[in-house]
Amino acid sequence: MSSAQCNKSAITLKGSSEIVCEYLDFGINSILFQRGIYPPESFKTAENYGLTILMSQDKEIKEFLSVTLSQLKDWLTQKVVNKVALIITNVASLEVMERWDFNIEYDGDQSQGDKQVSDKPLKQIRNEIRDVLKQVASSVAYLPLLDCLCSFDIQIYTKDDVNLPQEWAETEAANIKNAQCVKMRSFSTNIHKVNTMVTYKNED
Structure with a gap:
């Protein structure tokens, strides 16, 4: 009986991947x-x-995040992801203004x-x-x-031997000139650990 109860409360690899993707969904929207x-x-408020x-209630954004995070969940379960990066770019100059890195261990x-x-x-x-999202x-x-x-x-950094879906493409790392970094708290499921940091252009 105690063994069954123990297993019931355990987080599986797939469950851990879902927790990470849920965090990223709320974190990126925030x-x-x-x-x-x-x-x-x-945008519309949600409690979590x-x-x-x-x-975001924008249909295209919701669909983009849904497809991206669905693929990410598979890769997290296979343990082939090192980092997820949210890249914010100036539309006119194409200069990278800000990069949010979610490093996966x-x-x-x-x-x-x-x-x-x-x-x-x-x-x-x-x-x-919750503590990480407060910092965000x-x-x-x-x-x-x-x-x-x-x-x-969104860029996903994977191991070299990962088969990319057809709609995905290899891309260059998004570097920022005069970069300043701020590291935030991390969280861990004891299967995946996520370290969040933001890199931004220092105007000084």
Whole structure:
């Protein structure tokens, strides 16, 4: 009986991948809102992690994130992702203004392969995610104003031998001139660990 209860509360590799993708969905939407990439009226409030988070209602953005995160979930389950980057670019000059890096590490006993599980309480993980998202929301206090029309893209850094879907393309790393970095808190499911940081153009 106790064994069955233990297994029931365990987080699987697939479950951990879903937790990471949910964090990225809310995190990316929060950044798009906080950084004013799209009009505030195109966002709607959602409750998660004990926070009120603004989520885009734009059909194209929702579809783009859904397809991207669905593919990412598969790659996280295969443990072939090193980093996810949200790139914010000046539409007119194509200059990269800001890059949000979500660095992925793999925790726990890797020898278990796809049978790996974590017994870390979900409440603890969600509290850790909440603390990161609070930092993301407060970042507007020190990040420079984006006073130009901007667009965003997502880059996923994988191992070299990954087969890319047809609609995906290899791309160059998005580097920023006069870069300044701020590292935020991390969270871990004890299977995946995510370190979040923002790199922005220092105007000084």
